Amino acid sequence: MIEERGRVLSVEADAVWVETMRQSTCGSCQARAGCGSALLQKVGIGNRLGFIRVSTDRSLQVGDQVTIGVPEQAVVMSSLLMYLLPLVLMFAAGLLLQEAGLGEPLVILGAFSGLIAGFAVARAWAGRRGSKALLQPLVLTGPLPDGPQTVELNSCRD
Template sequence: MIEESATVVSVCEGAVIIESSRTSACAQCQAKESCGQKALSEWASSKLMHLEVDNPSKIVVRQGDKVVVGIDEGSFVVASALIYLLPIFTMMLGGAIVFLFDGPEWVSILVSFIGLLIGFVMVKLTSRRLERRCQYKPVLLRTS
């Protein structure tokens, strides 16, 4: 289970709205002082996000409580693979098909771009289906 700390913003029936800051791995990186990525990650991590999480254990929480939420590691890996690998795969498949038929380079680039867009659409459609499944939703684990 991947866990993250958050603050309760509001409580609904069966769900809790939490507020969590985006975190970055840059704080632990040894090259953080000489990396240009650090400024971008600091800007992004300063943004707070609100998220609705399920409360299957019916843990009693109030606004302002510190809680720990989690998501199944396997589900996280599957979702990450879907988001990152599917568009790249469809892009490469489009380019490979044109290459096999000895098409010109500009056609290969165009078809690769279309394949990338198709991959994004497939991710959007698949993610809508997956978000209804409980294992792909973060859950309230405990108060901290």
């Protein structure tokens, strides 16, 4: 589980909006002298607030400190979907058109079309699967809900 501390900004009927501060590990990195991320961190561009909507049944109030978490499987699957799928479709479309004997401009246009198609498929998949409990962030710590509750992360599989 990938965890992040945050503060509750807004409370809805079945969810809360949490503000998190993106943390950098530049202070412990050996290559920080020649790194672009460390330079951005120094000028303050890397310090951005993140806002995320988290479904919960806990009794939270504005200002509560909470820990939210996202399952590693969700991060890995989303990364593969958003980065690998468009690249695979781009190369597949380009190679197919090249093998068909088309000219270089059409091969480039076809590869670009494959890339765009990959992003479209990824967006459609995310829209369909984004509401699945396994892919949603959870409130891990904070005020406890009323009554005993058990959360099983592995109960939802797709």
